Amino acid sequence: MAPSPKSPPLRDRAPESPAGGSAATAALHGTVHLTVNGEARSLTVDNRTTLLDALREHLHLCGTKKGCDHGQCGACTALVDGRRINTCLSLAVMHEGSEVTTIEGLGTPEAMHPMQEAFVRHDGFQCGYCTPGQICSAVGALRELRDGVPSHASADLQAQPLLSPDEMRERMSGNICRCGAYSNIQQAIAEAAEATR
Template identity: 85%
Template structure:
């Protein structure tokens, strides 16, 4: 009857020669600029950008909602573009600039979109608010750059800031409390202020 060496590390398994083999998942060093600050993280290659932000950098403003890219609570800006961080691996963003809600502004010096959300009461429970705000900032940038949406009537024309445009652009961000009318008012206010 074979004997088992119980002194081997849990994450190691013996080879045919009895030498332990490291079974730990592969890790990768990822360099990011997060909220203007260079950061280097050693991560399991399967770590999502969301988990890197929350679990490794303690930036809890970016929320884990559905973890399937359906609710938008995890929205952050990567190189100025809004993405669902739960669907993107951190290693895919080597050298990228990541902006979370914490990097947009502070309570003492809010980003114009944050201030508009406060003025228009664009939140209730607040869970979706960081993703809503980051998404709105990204949507206004898309408009400035002339990126059309599904609701754009003429793809050759400069998209307008119509309510239909903004509802379409924000459709990936869900609010269980139903504060949509106030969110739309806040975005319209911030868009007008940025003209």
């Protein structure tokens, strides 16, 4: 029979930190400086905190949704330094000094972003849970097109990608709409692309 585990001797335990927790626990926390929706923010977070949880739990910006928490649905998409990312797959401390734009930073009900206006006009949502991620992803996808970034649907990797339905379907494939509003989303993106061209 194996002996039962015992508590480590006092000499083997982690030293206490001045704040009352162990030094090991204190080492797990860090301060990250971000610009979120145009405002400078400093957060002290556990180094294992995702950017998604930092936005939702620490900054109370709940427009960025937690869907699958595995990077498969795109509901948590936000723009970081102009590029769209799944915030559930990225640690907050990885983005020291970054500029983060969430759905709240794209526009307001009084002054909506053209993509937000197009989603409303084309009824590009039903339950609305995926909509913030869809909109942020669409804004990022159009920026990629303007910058000439190819996708798997691009026929010529050296040529400027075209704003085609196939191209946009490929670029938006990481954003799932469980309600199936894809055709309306596609129309909204096409309209916003024309408006921002």
